[in-house]
Amino acid sequence: MSSPTLYYFDLIGLAEPTRLAFHLGGVPFTDFRFQREQWNEEYKAKSPTGKAPWLQFEDGSYLTESRAILLYAASKAGLVPTDFTELAVCEQAYSIVQDSLPPLSDILHSHGDRETALKNALERLAAADKVVASRQSKEGWINGKGMTYVDLAVFAFVKTFTDRIEGVDMTKYESLQKTYNAVNAEPRIQEYYNKE
Ligand SMILES: N[C@@H](CCC(=O)N[C@@H](CS)C(=O)NCC(=O)O)C(=O)O
Numbered sequence: 001m002s003s004p005t006l007y008y009f010d011l012i013g014l015a016e017p018t019r020l021a022f023h024l025g026g027v028p029f030t031d032f033r034f035q036r037e038q039w040n041e042e043y044k045a046k047s048p049t050g051k052a053p054w055l056q057f058e059d060g061s062y063l064t065e066s067r068a069i070l071l072y073a074a075s076k077a078g079l080v081p082t083d084f085t086e087l088a089v090c091e092q093a094y095s096i097v098q099d100s101l102p103p104l105s106d107i108l109h110s111h112g113d114r115e116t117a118l119k120n121a122l123e124r125l126a127a128a129d130k131v132v133a134s135r136q137s138k139e140g141w142i143n144g145k146g147m148t149y150v151d152l153a154v155f156a157f158v159k160t161f162t163d164r165i166e167g168v169d170m171t172k173y174e175s176l177q178k179t180y181n182a183v184n185a186e187p188r189i190q191e192y193y194n195k196e
Helices: 016-025 036-046 066-076 084-098 101-108 114-133 149-164 174-184 187-195
Strands: 005-009 030-034 054-056 062-064
Touching (some): 005 016, 005 036, 016 066, 016 149, 016 187, 030 036, 054 066, 066 149, 084 114, 101 149, 114 174, 149 174
Parallel strands (some): 005 030
Antiparallel strands (some): 005 054
C-alpha cells in the first residue's frame, strides 16, 4: 500500500483533514482534484461508490468513506489515539460536528429554506462547541492532550463555515474556534497553505 491517490473535488469538503494528516505525517500521496463537470463526465463512474472522496492504492485496492480515509491517513501521522477512552472522546466530537453537515450542505447548494438550514446548523454547532469545551486542553486540543485527527476535522469544518457561509460569526463558538486556532498555528499547517 504505497503512495496512494486521494480523489476529491477541488474543495476543502470531506478531504481536507486527510490531506492535512498526510502532509503533517510527511506521507507521500497524490492529491487528485477534479471539477464538478469532470466528476459528472468521468470520475463518478470511476468512484467505487459513486461518491467522493476515495483513496486509491497502487495495488488496485481502495478505501472509501471520508472518516475511514482520515483514520488511515491520521494513523500514518501518529494522530489517532491508541487509548480507547481518548479515541471515544475524539469520535464524540467528530460525530457531533458531522451533524451540522446536512444543513451546511443545504446552505452551500441552495437547497430548501436557507434560514431553517442555518438555524439547524447553528444549533448543532452550539452543541458541538459545548461538548468540545468539556475536555479541551488550554491550547485547544479536543482530547485534552495534543493534536489528533478530530482537530483536523474541526479545523476544516470551521474553515468552510468561515470562508463560505455569510452571516455566521464563528468566533461565537469559542471552543471550536480555539481548536481551529491551535491547528492553524502549527508551522506545518502554515507551510501547507503558504504553498497552495
Ligand atoms: N459518507 C460519505 C459521503 C460522501 C459524499 O456525499 N460525497 C459528496 C461530496 S462531499 C459527493 O460525492 N457528491 C457527488 C455526488 O453525489 O454525485 C463520506 O463521508 O465519504
